[in-house]
Amino acid sequence: MNETQQHSRGRQASRRTFLKTSAAATGAAALAFGTGKPIIHALAADYAAGQVPDREEKIFQAPCYNNCFGHCRLNVHVRDGKVVKTSRAPLPDPRYAALDDDPTVDDSYYRICLRGLSHPQRIYSPTRLKYPMKRAGARGENKWQRISWEEAINTTAEKFTAVQRQYGKTALGIHHGSGNFGTLNGSMPGSLGLLEKTLGATNIDLALDAGYIPGINRVCGFYPGAWNTNEIADIVNSRNIYVWGHNMTVSAIHQWHFVADAMENGAKLTVFDPNFTGIAAKAHRHVSMRPGTDTALIMSMIQVILAEKIYDQDFLLAHTCAPFLVRESDGMYLRMSDMGVPAKEGPIFIYTGKHTVIDPNLVWDTEKNKAVPVDEATAPALEGSFEVRGVKVRTAFDLLRDQVASFDPETSKSITDVAPDVVRAVARDFAKIKPSASLIGMGNQAYDNGPVWGHAIATLHAVTGQIGKSGHALGNPWFMYLGINFGMAAPEAIACIELPELLETGKVKGKVRPPIKALLISQGNPITAWVDQNYWVKTYWPTLDFVVVVDDQMTDTAQMADIVLPKSHWFEHEDILPLGGTHPFIQHGDKAIEPLYESRPDVDIHRLLATKMGFGESYAGSNEDILKQCFETPLTAGYGLTVENVRKYGTLRFQNKGYIAWNDLKFNTQSGRMEFYCDKPVDQAGAPVAPERTKGQRLPTWEQPREASVDNPLFKKYPLVLNSERPRFRVHTQWFNTEWLRELDPEPIIRLNPGDAAKRNIAHGDYVEIYNDRGHAVAKAVLSGGVRPGVMVYPKGWQRYQHKAGSFSELDSRAFDSVGINQSFFDVLAEVRKWNGQV
Amino acid sequence: MNKIEIKTGSQKLIAATAFLTVIGFSLWVYQIVRGLFVSDMRNLSPWGLYITMFMFFVGLSAGGLIIATVPRVFGLKGFKPVSKIAVYLAICCTVLAGLFIVVDLGRPERMWHLLAYSNLGSPLMWDVLVIPTYLIVSTVYLWATLRAEKGKGSEASLKMLSTVALITAILVHSVTAWIFGLQIGRPFWHTSLLAPMFISSALVSGLALTLFVVLILQKVGYLQRDPESKCRMASLLGLFVLVDLFLLFCELITAAYPLGGTEFQVVKTMLTGIFAPMFWIEVLGGLLAAFLLLNTGTQKDNRLVGGASLLAILGIFFKRYQLLLGGFQFPNLTHFSITTGPVAPDAGTWWRGLQGSFIYFPSIFEWSLTIGVVSMGALLLTLGLKYLPLKPAK
Amino acid sequence: MANKRLGMVIDTKRCIGCHTCAMACKVENNLPDKNWWNRTLTVGGKEMDTPSGTFPNASMSYITLACQHCENPACTKVCPVGATYKREADGVVMQDYDKCIGCRYCMVACPYTGVRVFNWEKPKYQVDFAVGDANVTPHQKHTVEKCMLCTHRLAKGLQPACIEVCTARARHFGDFNDPNSKVSQLLLKRSHFQLLPDKETNPTVYFLT
Numbered sequence A: 001m002n003e004t005q006q007h008s009r010g011r012q013a014s015r016r017t018f019l020k021t022s023a024a025a026t027g028a029a030a031l032a033f034g035t036g037k038p039i040i041h042a043l044a045a046d047y048a049a050g051q052v053p054d055r056e057e058k059i060f061q062a063p064c065y066n067n068c069f070g071h072c073r074l075n076v077h078v079r080d081g082k083v084v085k086t087s088r089a090p091l092p093d094p095r096y097a098a099l100d101d102d103p104t105v106d107d108s109y110y111r112i113c114l115r116g117l118s119h120p121q122r123i124y125s126p127t128r129l130k131y132p133m134k135r136a137g138a139r140g141e142n143k144w145q146r147i148s149w150e151e152a153i154n155t156t157a158e159k160f161t162a163v164q165r166q167y168g169k170t171a172l173g174i175h176h177g178s179g180n181f182g183t184l185n186g187s188m189p190g191s192l193g194l195l196e197k198t199l200g201a202t203n204i205d206l207a208l209d210a211g212y213i214p215g216i217n218r219v220c221g222f223y224p225g226a227w228n229t230n231e232i233a234d235i236v237n238s239r240n241i242y243v244w245g246h247n248m249t250v251s252a253i254h255q256w257h258f259v260a261d262a263m264e265n266g267a268k269l270t271v272f273d274p275n276f277t278g279i280a281a282k283a284h285r286h287v288s289m290r291p292g293t294d295t296a297l298i299m300s301m302i303q304v305i306l307a308e309k310i311y312d313q314d315f316l317l318a319h320t321c322a323p324f325l326v327r328e329s330d331g332m333y334l335r336m337s338d339m340g341v342p343a344k345e346g347p348i349f350i351y352t353g354k355h356t357v358i359d360p361n362l363v364w365d366t367e368k369n370k371a372v373p374v375d376e377a378t379a380p381a382l383e384g385s386f387e388v389r390g391v392k393v394r395t396a397f398d399l400l401r402d403q404v405a406s407f408d409p410e411t412s413k414s415i416t417d418v419a420p421d422v423v424r425a426v427a428r429d430f431a432k433i434k435p436s437a438s439l440i441g442m443g444n445q446a447y448d449n450g451p452v453w454g455h456a457i458a459t460l461h462a463v464t465g466q467i468g469k470s471g472h473a474l475g476n477p478w479f480m481y482l483g484i485n486f487g488m489a490a491p492e493a494i495a496c497i498e499l500p501e502l503l504e505t506g507k508v509k510g511k512v513r514p515p516i517k518a519l520l521i522s523q524g525n526p527i528t529a530w531v532d533q534n535y536w537v538k539t540y541w542p543t544l545d546f547v548v549v550v551d552d553q554m555t556d557t558a559q560m561a562d563i564v565l566p567k568s569h570w571f572e573h574e575d576i577l578p579l580g581g582t583h584p585f586i587q588h589g590d591k592a593i594e595p596l597y598e599s600r601p602d603v604d605i606h607r608l609l610a611t612k613m614g615f616g617e618s619y620a621g622s623n624e625d626i627l628k629q630c631f632e633t634p635l636t637a638g639y640g641l642t643v644e645n646v647r648k649y650g651t652l653r654f655q656n657k658g659y660i661a662w663n664d665l666k667f668n669t670q671s672g673r674m675e676f677y678c679d680k681p682v683d684q685a686g687a688p689v690a691p692e693r694t695k696g697q698r699l700p701t702w703e704q705p706r707e708a709s710v711d712n713p714l715f716k717k718y719p720l721v722l723n724s725e726r727p728r729f730r731v732h733t734q735w736f737n738t739e740w741l742r743e744l745d746p747e748p749i750i751r752l753n754p755g756d757a758a759k760r761n762i763a764h765g766d767y768v769e770i771y772n773d774r775g776h777a778v779a780k781a782v783l784s785g786g787v788r789p790g791v792m793v794y795p796k797g798w799q800r801y802q803h804k805a806g807s808f809s810e811l812d813s814r815a816f817d818s819v820g821i822n823q824s825f826f827d828v829l830a831e832v833r834k835w836n837g838q839v
Numbered sequence B: 001m002n003k004i005e006i007k008t009g010s011q012k013l014i015a016a017t018a019f020l021t022v023i024g025f026s027l028w029v030y031q032i033v034r035g036l037f038v039s040d041m042r043n044l045s046p047w048g049l050y051i052t053m054f055m056f057f058v059g060l061s062a063g064g065l066i067i068a069t070v071p072r073v074f075g076l077k078g079f080k081p082v083s084k085i086a087v088y089l090a091i092c093c094t095v096l097a098g099l100f101i102v103v104d105l106g107r108p109e110r111m112w113h114l115l116a117y118s119n120l121g122s123p124l125m126w127d128v129l130v131i132p133t134y135l136i137v138s139t140v141y142l143w144a145t146l147r148a149e150k151g152k153g154s155e156a157s158l159k160m161l162s163t164v165a166l167i168t169a170i171l172v173h174s175v176t177a178w179i180f181g182l183q184i185g186r187p188f189w190h191t192s193l194l195a196p197m198f199i200s201s202a203l204v205s206g207l208a209l210t211l212f213v214v215l216i217l218q219k220v221g222y223l224q225r226d227p228e229s230k231c232r233m234a235s236l237l238g239l240f241v242l243v244d245l246f247l248l249f250c251e252l253i254t255a256a257y258p259l260g261g262t263e264f265q266v267v268k269t270m271l272t273g274i275f276a277p278m279f280w281i282e283v284l285g286g287l288l289a290a291f292l293l294l295n296t297g298t299q300k301d302n303r304l305v306g307g308a309s310l311l312a313i314l315g316i317f318f319k320r321y322q323l324l325l326g327g328f329q330f331p332n333l334t335h336f337s338i339t340t341g342p343v344a345p346d347a348g349t350w351w352r353g354l355q356g357s358f359i360y361f362p363s364i365f366e367w368s369l370t371i372g373v374v375s376m377g378a379l380l381l382t383l384g385l386k387y388l389p390l391k392p393a394k
Numbered sequence C: 001m002a003n004k005r006l007g008m009v010i011d012t013k014r015c016i017g018c019h020t021c022a023m024a025c026k027v028e029n030n031l032p033d034k035n036w037w038n039r040t041l042t043v044g045g046k047e048m049d050t051p052s053g054t055f056p057n058a059s060m061s062y063i064t065l066a067c068q069h070c071e072n073p074a075c076t077k078v079c080p081v082g083a084t085y086k087r088e089a090d091g092v093v094m095q096d097y098d099k100c101i102g103c104r105y106c107m108v109a110c111p112y113t114g115v116r117v118f119n120w121e122k123p124k125y126q127v128d129f130a131v132g133d134a135n136v137t138p139h140q141k142h143t144v145e146k147c148m149l150c151t152h153r154l155a156k157g158l159q160p161a162c163i164e165v166c167t168a169r170a171r172h173f174g175d176f177n178d179p180n181s182k183v184s185q186l187l188l189k190r191s192h193f194q195l196l197p198d199k200e201t202n203p204t205v206y207f208l209t
């Protein structure tokens, strides 16, 4: 046992005493293995309850770092130096209980899943990358030659420096996916962010899961990670839960038992999803709509609520922009700066570090019968047209009512295909039943009209006042984190889907910048994850001089690299997970075993590369120093979160227990209110929306999806909307070749509606080819009464070699909405036919 | 055929069957080493061709003995000239039945556990006791018959022995039937009619095999032609076939009449579903055989009678195979789940279409090993005919 | 002390068919490749995670199936060598790999499709060392195996491996002979069913509806 294990064993002993488990197995019966005596081997070992060490088994604790947002805390059982199993660890860690104001053991956040249980097979996978390799054939030919770490780092440093010298520093692109959210070895702004900053590289942003952000931020204001919503444990207090575009029982399994508790307390569950999914099977009501048309459905709900006057008038008047006056001429708000009172600089906004602007909006005071700043109004008018100093103005509420007027349930049916009585029922329930909650997945934002959808759902909450109290939810606690050091970041970032524009025009959104000529990829599998795989493989990759991928399996992306570096597994290095995902805890991760083969933690790779490229000083410190530098910020200090504390207590809450979002009803908008009318809408990057689109982005506005719509001429040729769904047996592509999981999920499938299949005489179990102008993929047909006619659904994440031909990632389009700047994975039309056997 | 031809013929036969037996044995050893995976048996179809052959040969064995002992027990006009051959045939079939159990066992080296830890509540345990008893009784009976021909031993002791043999034979079928018939978990099997049906099927297959062997032996000159007893045997066989079909009919009409439930589904599968080919060969073949055997005209033509006997035997084999397969083709829990372990050979997942495909079909390995085992039976028979005084006493 | 009747109560209103309990069983007991003692079954269409019915009138639920540790097991009766037997003290139906002669009659007798699995060849493993609990009995070729209610964990006073991991908090384990146990209480409060009651095995696993 080498030094580090000795060290961790020592610490392990101290932790163990704290965990009050009996020191050693007492009275273990003779374990008569295979002595031929035909009796079952009695095992008597009396331990305290819970996961307890066995024989000479040691238990370490670490989070499962990937981004299914479960971030479960796992016991990592090590026996004879091998990880033999994982199990559910207490979360919060019992040691934390001493700090928590309520030390009773609450196990509602204890969690694990089938993937987390399969870690032993990932750690000891026979196909795990063991040593650095360089390409010995063409890119994608998957021919490799082993090289030393020294040669790998030297070549990489040399190539990267050459590219930066020839094209400029930002010609080096660094892309990280969502594979590991750790600080030292993951993609959260930590050691990798430090490397990007040190090398002056360009961060190639994932540009996904963000479609709704511009929309939601208009109404609620900027919030890191988009959704600021109640702690999931609070959902048990909800009476009426709406789930939007969210395959919860697969994509957020640890949320479900809270929702189930709520339902046992009498809450009503309604699921909005074109398809009949697992969560829909649990719901009281399933509302199926034509894909990509939810915005029209929500506008129709708002129309009903306004028409039947069942909106929350008090909330509208007190906490939203409803009474704000808007100039009929240019649609801008009437603010005090228009009345000669100059805007003032407000306090610094902690999340952006910039000063806020104080420029109060004007409302019409019906008692004073004149326009006054909102804070001075005693009886603000909700509706009406007025004139202020010759300027014609109307209340924002009026404009909203006009905007939704034409979306009565009968008319909107032609867009959404949802029956009018259903629209009225769900509208009335959401207005009348309090508290109501919206738990939201990524389905709706996966079309180009994601931003307007975010705007619409937030407006629905504003109109009904369903926010800020226990039992509410607007969003889903995907990214409940504050431990992010935004300072650790690249000087420049570009969305991955803007790379084609840069390649073709040398500009991004009209701004000239150096081309991307070299790529370092880690914690990501873009060749599978990004849209339009054929474009990247055939057009974009050849323009790159040098590509390095850091991973532990030969993924689609690793096969396209010039050098592949083996990274160590999550339990082979210490780290801190600075976010909670779907629970409010930041976690410390033990190092359970030494890195296998020649694999190394990412932070060590960063240090080697930075040093070789002449920037050794930024990585001069130990990993501990880098951890402190990246993790300890004014923000985390405010919560008492230090590296020392997190390591000492294992898990620390970064939100007070029972966190209620927006409970002070102070929103991060300029006015501090929910601004469903946004006179200066901005895009994903915070830049003002292009003038010609501004008018269409001020209020929730119905926009057809770009491709996946019946009005698209392409619909005749490709009449089926192609959606993906989260795979139970993978997280994206991770675990793709873990045998235990492959026994449950052996091959790629495509779910077809039986009617659609019959039209193409496709039978259950046939191999079929899904195709459009961008590419094709072959999979086994599964006929399912859960799939809406006109839709096809495939579990995502298969690697190319696992398909008989093609790949699902060839089929989606890299076109994107200029406001959302987001990959629209579901905005896809395709056709399906029996496969003729051609590859 | 003259003596020389018989001699060289039997030598060739012995050589061939011995060779195939050695092949069979080596396949069995390979199966033990490589694993029963080489068969098509999987977790949803834990038994297969071997157990089918076990049932089939238990049936074949008892048939011969019953024909030999019934006339003696009830003082009827027997088939004296062939009774010794019938008994010896029964012995060979019993040996084969036992061999097929052994070949099917996962851990044959632990067979002593059957004695050391026997669970007397298990129908399989009953069979493990009854079959050796039956083998001993029929051997003693043959031995006694031979001694009686040499004047030793009395007719009374022979009569007593044949009664014991008859009872054991009936017991062997009932117990073998109960292995399946008592299983409430397998609706296809769980019928009280199974034991009587096993006995009637045994009579059909046993007599048919005896008749066929006798015809062959007469053809090769081992036995004199005896048209009268042949016709009587043919008629008796025809009768047994009809009785057997009648019992089958009772089973089907009882299951089908409610026009619903799992039993009705099973009947539909037999009439029109995937079992239909085997079922109709069994029924129509049986009727044809019965006609050929009972019709005074056709029963004279040896080739027709021989053909009818084979048809009857084939029908009974299909009946056994359908019974076994039927127990697994209709799982009680049909909710879809992942593989329950290697459910089907890796070749594909054709088991998924339960309606349209069999859950089990014997692999080539199983057929080859079965041929090997049956060859051993043929070897035993040929050696017996060659070296034992089975010809009718002068 | 009085005999226990250990078994499970599984809430089908909560179960989301996530296979976590199936995987926990597989790892804990170091099951050979392709063997599953606990499986998640979709009650619905022709394939996993597909509902019955035609869109949009569809319905889907899940049950998890392992040995039911029946009060009147169909399996122990037929085993010719008593290699599978029901323990007096707690009702667990056991498998003795050393005694088993691999005749598979117990698999034929058990009405619960796929509960008993046979090692049709030498057990193969992806990982070249035993995972799971150190005290699990090594698997043997050509013998039958099945859930034994994690006897090695019961001996340590722990619940079976597949209980605490349930993501939906749908799995409950306890002694049905103890009226105050959680499982007994649940049966009083909630409507429930047993699988294949007409097979007279009286399983010790109940499904809440």
Ligand SMILES: Nc1nc2c(c(=O)[nH]1)N[C@H]1C(S)=C(S)[C@@H](COP(=O)(O)OP(=O)(O)OC[C@H]3O[C@@H](n4cnc5c(=O)[nH]c(N)nc54)[C@H](O)[C@@H]3O)O[C@H]1N2
Pocket: A067, A068, A069, A178, A209, A244, A245, A246, A247, A248, A250, A251, A252, A272, A273, A274, A275, A277, A290, A291, A292, A293, A294, A441, A442, A443, A444, A723, A724, A725, A726, A727, A728, A729, A730, A731, A732, A733, A826
């Ligand atoms: N097991 C597992 N869990 C995961 C992941 C994984 O890879 N594996 N990935 C994680 C990540 S990174 C993410 S972003 C989340 C995503 O979590 P989810 O968004 O829940 O993931 P999806 O399965 O894509 O679910 C999208 C749902 O939206 C529905 N949908 C499609 N079009 C529309 C529409 O127009 N309107 C409405 N209302 N619904 C629509 C689809 O039918 C589908 O049910 O999952 C996380 N959890």
Ligand SMILES: Nc1nc2c(c(=O)[nH]1)N[C@H]1C(S)=C(S)[C@@H](COP(=O)(O)OP(=O)(O)OC[C@H]3O[C@@H](n4cnc5c(=O)[nH]c(N)nc54)[C@H](O)[C@@H]3O)O[C@H]1N2
Pocket: A067, A176, A177, A178, A179, A180, A185, A186, A208, A209, A442, A521, A522, A523, A524, A525, A526, A528, A529, A530, A550, A551, A552, A553, A555, A567, A568, A570, A602, A724, A725, A731, A732, A733, A734, A796, A808, A809, A812, A825
């Ligand atoms: N068609 C379609 N495509 C989609 C989606 C969809 O719904 N449909 N969803 C999209 C969404 S929401 C997301 S979040 C993306 C996710 O896409 P990615 O973020 O690319 O996620 P993964 O496929 O899990 O790839 C993660 C890779 O990181 C590696 N990795 C894990 N840990 C480490 C580590 O510690 N160090 C290093 N260096 N590498 C590590 C893993 O081995 C794996 O190869 O997929 C997107 N792609």
Ligand code: SF4
Pocket: A064, A065, A066, A068, A069, A070, A071, A072, A111, A112, A113, A114, A115, A116, A117, A731
């Ligand atoms: S894969 Fe996700 S849900 Fe499963 S153990 Fe890891 S973090 Fe938890």
Ligand code: SF4
Pocket: C066, C067, C068, C069, C070, C073, C074, C075, C076, C093, C109, C110, C111, C112, C115, C116, C146, C201
């Ligand atoms: S479920 Fe099957 S194996 Fe388990 S006790 Fe009952 S009959 Fe026996």
Ligand code: SF4
Pocket: C078, C079, C080, C081, C082, C083, C084, C099, C100, C101, C102, C103, C104, C105, C106, C107, C143, C144
């Ligand atoms: S396979 Fe083993 S446990 Fe099953 S009945 Fe035969 S001997 Fe008993």
Ligand code: SF4
Pocket: C024, C025, C026, C028, C029, C037, C038, C066, C146, C147, C148, C149, C150, C160, C161, C162, C163
């Ligand atoms: S009790 Fe143990 S052996 Fe039985 S299914 Fe659960 S984990 Fe598997």
Ligand code: SF4
Pocket: C010, C014, C015, C016, C017, C018, C019, C020, C021, C022, C040, C062, C064, C165, C166, C167, C168, C169, C170, C171
């Ligand atoms: S772990 Fe729980 S929810 Fe998942 S399949 Fe098992 S019983 Fe169902």
Ligand SMILES: [Mo]
Pocket: A178, A208, A209
């Ligand atoms: Mo994501």
